[in-house]
Each structure stands twice: as structure tokens, then as C-alpha cells.
Amino acid sequence: MASNRLRPIPLALKQPYNNDMKTITKSTIHAAMVCTGIVLLFSIISCKKYLEEKPDLSIATPSTMSDIEGILNNYNFMNARYPSASEVSADNFYLLTADFNALNDRQRNFYLRQKFDDIGGDYSALYTTIEYANIILETLEKISGDETQKAQYRAEARFVRASCHYALAQLFAAPYNNNDSALGIALRLTANINERPTRATVNETYQAILDDLQAAAKALPSSLALRFRPNRAAAFGLLSRVFLTMQNFEQAEKYADSCLSISGTLLDYNNLNANATVPIAQFNEEILYDARSSPPAALATSRAKIDTLLYASYQSNDLRQTVYFRTNTNGSRSFKGNYTGLNNASIFSGVATDEVYLNGAEAAVRNGHQAKALSLINALMAKRWKTGTFQPYQTTDAATLLTEILKERRKELLFRSLRWADLRRLNQEAGRSQVLTREINGQTYTLEPQSPRYVFAIDRAAVEISGLPQNP
Template identity: 40%
Template sequence: MRLLYTVMLITTVLGSCKKYLDEKPDQALSVPDNLDDLQMLLDDVRGINAGQTAPNSSSDEYYLKPADWEALYQFDKDAYVWDPETDAHNDWVTFYRNIFTANTVLENLQKVNREMDATRWDDLKGRALFIRGMCYFQLAQIFSPYYTGSENSVYGLPLRLTSDFNQPVSRSTLKETWDQLISDIQSSIPLLATTNQYKTQPSRWAANALLARIYLLMGNYQKAYDHSDSCLAISSALLNYNQLNASLEYPINRLNSEVIYHMATDVPVTSFYWIARVDPTLYDLFASGDLRKKMFFIDNGDGSYSFRGNYTGEYILFTGLAIDEIYLTRAEAAVRLNKITEALAGMNTLLKARWATGEFHESTITDPETLLKFILQERRKELMFRGLHWFDLRRLNTDPRFQQTLKRNINGQVYSLPPNAPRYVFLIPRKSVDFSNIPQNPR
């Protein structure tokens, strides 16, 4: 009952009030003080494994009919047209709530004798560190500018490393933010099990996958390659799409063999994906022998298609870590490191599992520039609607070869988002800015 009371408190203060970084909970209330209680906090799948929503809402992977756009919640309407006043309140609350939980676990583990169950104690610490690092990474992709590894004067995030709400809040530098989240994830690796029985729980496998993603976004291709290699050394088994049943509403199962760490968007925020239409230029990238064309899309009967290829087994969007992403990360890192043979071999392995038997012909591209463009196109196709395209837009817009201007058209009104626009960084919720007196993101 003591734990139940604690969980209810955290949910009430940080969930329904939604004012983390704004209000202080009652410091006298009880907290969990044993491994069972602490594990239950981390086992809250609906909360801890909630993924980001803003990067999907603002992506150019889909379009909406004007009437459907008008019917959206205000945030989704604003995010769709990249309104400069859009504030991603739900993502801010979700991830800082989970950071609070992770900090609570880390602090209260110190009150539990590790020698009573050292393996479990270490695992819980590793899980909490991974979760905190993952949350700061997600927040950085939404509320901070793109990071290359050296920005010391650009604002990052408010770094909460304690559950004590009395400590004042300020915005760290972008470098401090990334140093902290990388440190958390790296520190989790020796504490975690190599794999986990439940893919909703962190593991060394997941930590290496996350670091591979992070270093690719930073442009540190050697580390992205190394962590991808470490990840795939644990398991590199791909789904054979020839064995999927295209007649099912959602052909790809939840927690399938490719899933490394499960995360998914929250249901109420993503309900508009029932009416989202896949961007035609994206759909047209898939050839007839590519089984993803059958597994990923539903024909709406009006010349448009909806997406159904979620690794959740339902319409809720998958935003976690999976083996297919790591193949693509390693291939991109490899070609950028001039490891052409390795890059090509990885891509052929992945695509062979995606094409109909007898239809796939191995790529023989040897020109680095052509191969890089090929990998980036396959990355866009394979990782649709996972939030990763928004991350890729941010990083690739720093390279003139890959810059894009995004456009929407609603009843003749054209909205655009040019490369490196300040609107690639969402506003911090105004209540947090006002209460904590932290600087707002520029417009």
C-alpha cells in the first residue's frame, strides 16, 4: 500500500497537474524504500515507455485533408503547420515525469543494502540511468537545437538530477545536456543484463542501440559504428517479411524479434493517425517487389494510403529501438568512414529480408556518394513514423547536399519550414518558463 500511495502521488502531481518544474509536491509524503517498490516504479510501462509525439506530428511523412486538420486538437493543428508558437507540452511533461521517477529510484537505492541482492540492485540502478538518459535525449531533440558536439554557449535543457523540487532550475548548455545524457547511458551498460526477458525494460543491448543512435545524430561515425556493432553482436536477427501475413490489419507483431526496447506514443495524442495519409512521394519510393509496400500501407480507395507498419501490432506508433534501425545506422556510419564493403553488405542483408523471395537483387553500388544517398533513402522508407525522420531532418539540414524545405497546403494556404529554422526547436511550455524564470527558445 505504501508503494501504491507513492505511485498515485507521482501520477497526480506530475500527470494530472502536469506542472513538473513548476510546482513542488509534499516533501513529507512517503517514498519507496525496498527493491520491490522501486522496481514497480520502473515497471510502469504506460508511463516509463511513453515515446515522443511532437516529432511525428511535425514530420512531412503524412498529409491531412483540410476538414480532418480542422478537427484536430490544437497542438496537432499547430505542429502540422509548424506554427512558431507551438509548445510541445505533453512531451515536456511525459519525459520530466519519468526523469523524476528515475531520480527517485536512484536516490532511494542508496537506502537499500546492495549486498542483499547485488544483481537486482545493479539492474535497477542501470535501468534508472538508462531511462533518465533516454528522456533527456528525447527532450533534447524537441526542445534544444541540433548538437554537433562542441556547443558551449547554446542553451540546452534544465537538468534535474535529484527529486528535490526545492533545488532551483536553470538551463544547462547544450554540451552539458549531451554530456549528461551520454554519461547516464554509458554508466548503465555495466549494470544491466545483456538482454532482458521483457523488452519494455532496458538492457545492454538497448543501451548500445541508443548510443549508436545518439552518436549518428552527433556525426561521431566511429562511435556510431562501434555501438551498432556491439548491439548487433548480441542479436542481428531480422524479420523475414515473406513470413508475415499481409491480410492482417496489422501484420507486424508487438515485441517482435527485431524490437530491442519498446516505446510507443500515447494514445490520445496520436489518434489523428487514423486520418493521416502517407505522403505520395514517400509511398512511391517502394517498388512492387518490396514487401514493405504490402505490409506498411492500407489502400483507402481514393488514391491515398494510410500507414499500418507499426512495431506495436496496432495503430499506436512505435518509437523505441529496433534491429532494423541499427543495420541502417551501422551502414551509414560505415560508408561515411569509407567502409564501403561493410556498408553494402549490411544493406543487402536488411533488404533481402524485406523483398519477396526471388525478387531482390543485391546492390553493387561502390561510389560512396551514391551509396550514402541510397542508405539515407532506405532509412527514410524503413523507419517511417517512428519520430526518427524529424531527427534526421535536423541533422541532415546542416549538410547542403541534403537540405529540404518542408511545405503544407491547406485550402490554398501554403506553410513552409526552411532548413535550420528556429521552429525545428519547440517552445518550452510557458508555465515552466514563467515559474522557473528560464530562457525561452528563440523565434
Template identity: 40%
Template sequence: MSKYIHSVFSATIIIGMILLPLSGCKKFLDKKSDNTLAIPHKLEDLQALMDNYGTINSRDILSGEVSADDYYLTENDWMAMPNQGDRRMYTWTSDYLFDYAFNDWSNGFSLVYYANTVLEKIGDIKRGKDNAAVWDNVKGQALFIKAKAYLQLAAVFCLAYDSSSSGADLGLPLRNTTDFNEQSVRAPLRETYNEITTDLQAAASLLPEQPLHAMRASKAAAHGLLARTYLWMRKYNEALKYADSCLKIKNGILDYSSLSASKTYPLPPFNSEVIYSSMAPPPRPLSIVKAKIVNELYSAYGSNDVRKQLFFRPNPDGSVGFRGSYNGNPALFCGPATDEMLLIHAECSARNEDLITAGKDIDELLKKRITGYTGSQFTDKKQALQFILTERRKELLMRGLRWMDVKRLNKEGANITLQRTIGAAKYSLPPNDPRFALPVPEDIIAISGMQQNPR
């Protein structure tokens, strides 16, 4: 573990040499690179680059969570937001949602740049008998980081995946080099998701089953993100396959009754369910003092559901705020975890009408969540899916997943309309509305000439 800690400190120096110019980029995807930059040439340097937890693991994309329906803001809190973009995002306004330069788009593509730096430089290092395991691990981590960034970007900036239209729907600009001179052109959504799944499958073939630490990617993490990706693509057989593969490597479930609700943040970081530690500080609208959990969701937790005590903090006005992050602090956890894998496995089993397996999955989870839980009794596919999807929403609250769940479930005919009220004004987002793909920051469009999302 001492080598791991040393690599984290080394990363600070290396990242300063490599990526400091990014903070001054006129635009992230179009700034020319500086050929005088010091670039690492050793495997340990490349590993150190990816051990920078503050960047690699702490810049997840949460604009989708801001846009989703698990919370609300009071009129006073909404009016007090210092940033107009936050107010516009909350009400699903069509444009001008993001700060200049530093936003979810730039955060996502900065991770792509990190990963591409490693993938380019590792090609200059000969893989041999003495370094094969380390070489494979480093490359696998870079592929994983890149795929994770693309998946989160696609969830926010692209429409829900639909196999019938994915060849024409707008995807992401797929960057495969560190050359800022490369023109930014949006690939079709099908090609974007193909890139994600291809990189994750390659990563899984290279990574060890268990990482040195949950800050690093592993085979289990790659399988977990593949399960999430295929679920979002509504390719449920593939999602089932990879959730199963992930759970065969890591399957621990926390007994919530053993945790103390008296702690400010009761869920411990790096706990036994965490497959890969990935998070972000909550955006302003999602801060614990402002974001109130909608009553429809809060009331779905029974009195004997331990999550009701662990996940929420009561407010003086009778509302509740969320405190159940797997980071053990205000930051919102977005990485794959075993509870998510069980829920994917259960949902996909139910969709295949395997109600026995779906019931076993749900029982395994809920017996560690609900005092006196006696087991599920699924009688048909529709009833099972309704139960499982409700538990999914309750269990995976504030994990950066709800926005894509609404999008994909509306493709399944769920007919979920999002609604908000600010004073006398009412706002709504109907199923499959183009605004479910948030606008690419306008300054990026202006300088790159990329196509903006239709409004």
C-alpha cells in the same frame, strides 16, 4: 516470468503512492514535493516502479513526428482538429503548440522524476554479494530511462547538435534530484548530450545483455540508444561502434514475407527485432484515419517490396495511412530495434568509405524486405549514402526519428526544406530554422523563468 507479472501489478500501487501528486502539480518542474509521500525502500519495489509499462514504456515524445514530413493532412482534417495547438504544430507556428500541463515536456520530465526517485532510493540500499546483480540491474534501468527521456526531449526542444555551437546552444534543465524546489536552468546542449551519453554508458556497464522482457532495459538497449545518440550528434565513428556492440548481442531480422498483410496491424509486438519496447499513442494529427503518407515516400517502395503491403492501409480517396507499428496496434513504436542498428551501421560505414560493410548491412536487411532482392552495388560514398538514407526513411517510418534526421542531415548540407499546403496557404520550414527547436510550453517558461527557444 510470474515474478515479472507480479511486479507489474505491484507497480500500480507504488506509483499511486509516489506520483499521484504529479497530476495536480501547478507546474511539473516547480511544484514542491510532499514529504508525507510513501517512498519504496526495497529493490523489488524500485523494480516494480519501473515495470509500470503504461508510464515508463508508453509515453514517448512524438511532437517531432507531428512536425516532420512523412505525412500530410487534408484541409478538412486539419480544420477539424479540436485542438488549436495541433493545427499550429502542423504548420510550424512559432508558439503555443502544447496543451496546458499534459504534453511532451511534462511526459518527458515525469520519466526523469521516476528515474531520479529510483536513483535516490537505491543509494539507501546496501549493495552486497547476495543482491549485486539485482542492484546493478535496477540502477542501470533507472539510468537508461532517464537518458531515454532526455534524448527524446532534446530531439524536440533543442536544435540539432553542432559541435561548433553546442557550448552555447540551449539544452535542457538537467534534473538530478526529486526536489521540486531546485531551480530550473537550461544547460548548454553539449552538457545535455554529455549527460545522456554518460548515463547510457553507466547503464550499459550495469545491465544484463538480455532483459527478462523487452519492456525492460538491457545492455543491448543501452548500446542501441548510444548508437542513436551519437548518430544525432554526427559522431559517426562512435555511432558505428555502439551499433556494432548492440548487434553483437541482438541481431535478429524479421522475414517480412512470412507475415500476413491481411491483419489490421501485421507487425507483431515484442518481435525478434525489438531491443527495447517503447511507444506512445499517436497524437491526433498522426491517427491512421487522418495522417496520409506523402506520395513521394509511398512511391519509393517498389511493387516487390513487402513493406508496401505491410506498412500501409489504403484509404477511399486513394491515399494511404500507416499501420506498420512494431506494437501490433495503433501506438507508434519508438524503441531501438535491430533494423535501426543495421541502418546506423550501414550509414556510418559508408561515411567511412567502407562500402563493402555498408553493402553487407543493407543486403542483410533488404533480403528480408524485398521479394527477389539481388543485392546492392555501391560504387562510391555519395551513391551509397543516398541509397542508405532512402532506405532508412522507408524502414523507420513513424518511429519518432525523422524529425531529428532532417535536422542532422541539414547540418550535413542536405538542404531539406519542409513544405505544407492548407487550402490556398503554403507553409515552409527552411534548413536550420530556429523553429526546428519547438517552443518549451509557455506556462513552464512563465513559472520557471527558463529561457525560451529563440524564434
């Protein structure tokens, strides 16, 4: 059935944004997020105390360096609000009809890749985090403190803002292809809640992301002592991801190199307990920057079944087959290899060294550096297979090597909200585009490579209140 004849599932009432972190009960910072069209009441815990209530309830700001530190340490708001819609829409899993029917309308529409505008927290939540980052940046211009420390805090805020803008662009902006006229996202570069948002172009969106990350990298610390706080290796790693998305392979390779020169550590999966419920720990040595989504209902381990062809692509000595998956009673598989360290459906949304190895390998082979690409992919795979069983890739044919690297990328980085971005960029290449299909209730739903449904609709509240143009 042609995809343009499909009808969206009827919309349910809007659901509140849910987060699995402990609820914070004392509200101390209030901000009206015009960009999302929703008035958000949010709270921040300082390292030592709650921030004091400010007299202006329209936008209350921290007033000391300790307050800034408290905001940056607030994992709940700075790290745990990333979207999961793209992973629900990707092709790593399938749902049985009964499990699909148990979902709410929003999750069903994500799963069937339908165009609709009840997005909820997958649109609005990151704009809350961006508002925090902007408050930090503007507060630092007004308060006194050690200038070196202020530079670091400023860099951390710009990293967070860039990471959030990038995540939003993968859902709500057209895929990057150097088209100035294509719609990007509403960039929020100020804490002024009265500033009416407008949508930037795709090029303007990515330039703002790059500006923030490149500036941040100069002042971020090299230390990875707190893996939920931004650092220089994470900035370089995220830059390699952004440039790969932009298909600027020269810069993607450069920043992957810069990242791995600081921290290139890989987990040896031979040392993990593959039979454990949660085999991979949070804040493990591969984590450069820890972040995650709330757990989407569609990806609950009791529901989401791993694509059978994807599972079959892992060979018997590939430890990912047992580290990543558990076998269900009906013979299907579910995913357990999440880098969040949690036994739930939360999506790891941060930066880890295994991704950077793959970014560097892909960029290197596309740049004609086959020997380097081989070195990177073989180093990663040696840590994923049973000791002594991995046969290194040896081909020097660029096309063959690229195909193998992309296969390993799919197998390594599932359930990290990266597959959707990969599909969007690879769909622009001859011979690498894919038609995705799902079957539910006897009906087949198809997503063509150039479908406008690769760009999600903006949440209706943002459109109705702020006047932002909706995606087609």
C-alpha cells in the same frame, strides 16, 4: 510565403495529457515537478501490491527492492509517455483540409510547424518518467539489497533517464553542432523537487545522455526476456543513435557493432500477414527496447495520408509497401506498420534492430567502410523484399551508397519519431538539406532548413513557474 511572416494559430485551452494505457486509480507517490512548472500526482503499481502511502506528500519514495521492481515494471509511466510532436511535424504524411480543421489548436500548430508554447504532455510527461528514474537512483543508495541486483536497477534507471533526455533534446534543444553556447534542455539529475532547474548547453545535454548510457551498458543484462525493460543491446543501440545524431560516425559504428553482436535478429517480412490490420506484433524479435507515445489525433489512420512521393519510392516487390500501408477508399494510403502492435496512432519510440542496421550502415560508409555498409544494408533489405527478388546493392562509390542508405532509412523508419532528428542533422550537410512545405486552406507553410522552428518552444508553464529561458 516567407516562414517568418506566419502567425501561430490561436491557442486553445491547455489539454490534459492522455495515455491509452489502463488508468491507475490509487495515488501513492506525489511529486512537484519544478522543471515542468506543473504539480504532478502520479501512481506506481508494485509487482505484488500497491506501494504504501508515505507520510511526506511532497515527495514519497519506495522503500524496498520489490518497490523498485514495481516501478520498473510500470509500462504506463516508464515506457508509454514519449512525445509525438516531432512525427506530427515531420514530412511522412499530409492532412486534407477537413481533417486538419477537426484537430485542436495544439495538433494544428504541430502540423504546420508553428512556434508556440502550448506543448502540454509532449514536454511535461517525460519529466515525470525522469523523476521516477531519479527516485529509483536515490532510493537505491538508502536501502539494503543484493548489490548485483541494485547495480542492474541503477543501470535501468539511468538508461530510462538518458532515453527521456534524448527524446526531449530532439524537440527543445538546438540541433547538435558542437556549439557550447546553444541552448540545450533542462537536465534533471536529481529527485530534489526544490532544485531550481536551469538549461544546459547542447554539449552538456548530450554529455549527460552519454554518461548515463555508457554507465548503464556496463551493468545491464544481456537477456532480452522482458523487451520493455532496458538491456545491454538496447543501450548500445541507443548509443549508436545518439552518436549518429551528434555526427560522431566512428562511435556510431562502434556501438551499432556492439549492439548487433548481442542481438542482430531481423524479422523476415515474407513471414508476416501483410493483409492483417496489425501486421507487426508488439515485443517482436526486432524489439530491443519497447516504448511508445500516446496516439496523436493528427496521425489517426482516418486522417493521416502517406506522402505520395514517399509511397511511390517503394518498388513492387518491396514487402513494406503492403506491410506498412493500407489503401483508403479515395486511393490514398494510411500507415499500419507500427512496431507498437496497436491499431492506433501510437508512435513506436523504442529501439529496434532494423534501426541499428541502418545506423551502422550509414556510419560505416561515412567512415570509409563501404564493404561493411553494403553487408549491413543488403542483410536488412533481403528481409524486406519478396524472397529471391531483391538485387543487392553493389556500388562501391561512397557518395552513391550513402544516398541509397539514407533513402532506405526514410522508407524503413517512418512513424518512429526519428525522421525529425534526421532532418535536423542532415540539414547541416551541403546537398542534403530540405525545404518542407504544407498547404492548408489555400495557404502554403514553409519550413526552411535552418529555421528556428526546428526547435519547439518550451511549454509556457515551465517558463512561467521555473523561469527557464524560452527558445527563440
